[in-house]
Amino acid sequence: xxxxxxxxxxxxxxxxxxxxxxxxxxxxxxxxxxxxxxxxxxxxxxxxxxxxxxxxxxxxxxxxxxxxxxxxxxxxxxxxxxxxxxxxxxxxxxxxxxxxxxxxxxxxxxxxxxxxxxxxxxxxxxxxxxxxxxxxxxxxxxxxxxxxxxxxxxxxxxxxxxxxx
Numbered sequence: 001x002x003x004x005x006x007x008x009x010x011x012x013x014x015x016x017x018x019x020x021x022x023x024x025x026x027x028x029x030x031x032x033x034x035x036x037x038x039x040x041x042x043x044x045x046x047x048x049x050x051x052x053x054x055x056x057x058x059x060x061x062x063x064x065x066x067x068x069x070x071x072x073x074x075x076x077x078x079x080x081x082x083x084x085x086x087x088x089x090x091x092x093x094x095x096x097x098x099x100x101x102x103x104x105x106x107x108x109x110x111x112x113x114x115x116x117x118x119x120x121x122x123x124x125x126x127x128x129x130x131x132x133x134x135x136x137x138x139x140x141x142x143x144x145x146x147x148x149x150x151x152x153x154x155x156x157x158x159x160x161x162x163x164x165x
Contacts (some may be wrong), residue, residue: 036102038138039081047107055083055113056102056131064097075112076101078134085113092120100131 001009026139036054037047050107060082063075074097075082085103095101095112095118103115 038078038131038134039076039083040078042107042113043081043084046111049106049109052104052106054102054104054130055085055115056100056134057082058131059095059097059099059101075085076103078131079138079140084111087114087115087118089116089118091118092140095120102131 035148036056039055039057042053042055055076055079057076060075060077063073063082065073067073067107071086072088072091073084075084077083087103087105099120101114102119104119105113108114127160132141
């Protein structure tokens with residue numbers, strides 16, 4: 001074998017090992033990634049029942065119903081569509097209607113989102129980045145004030161799935 005052939009064989013072997021390692025890492029991480037979805041995304045194409053996702057938007061006004069044994073139902077909206085959510089557990093202290101929320105869980109066969117994690121805003125200016133980007137894309141976010149415009153008609157544009165965490 002010539003020097004050139006040995007060098008090419010070594011380079012090919014190194015690339016093969018790097019490719020295999022990258023493939024293993026991506027395969028391992030794909031199970032733990034939960035993408036942000038807006039209610040419009042969920043209604044347009046429902047995920048598989050066993051697929052964990054993040055649903056983000058605003059807690060719809062007048063939709064919070066507190067049941068016994070820490071069970072809460074509410075609706076998450078992006079001003080176009082809304083998705084019913086059920087959650088059993090303690091809600092964050094700042095959880096309330098009209099505020100930004102991200103829930104993590106699965107969509108049940110009855111199209112009710114079963115959340116096992118609820119994240120609420122933590123101060124006056126916080127709303128999940130994905131929710132803000134989605135509202136900005138539809139012209140519903142006032143820059144600087146962090147207020148959702150309520151007197152405008154939302155544009156009927158499809159939203160893209162946001163970044164993962």
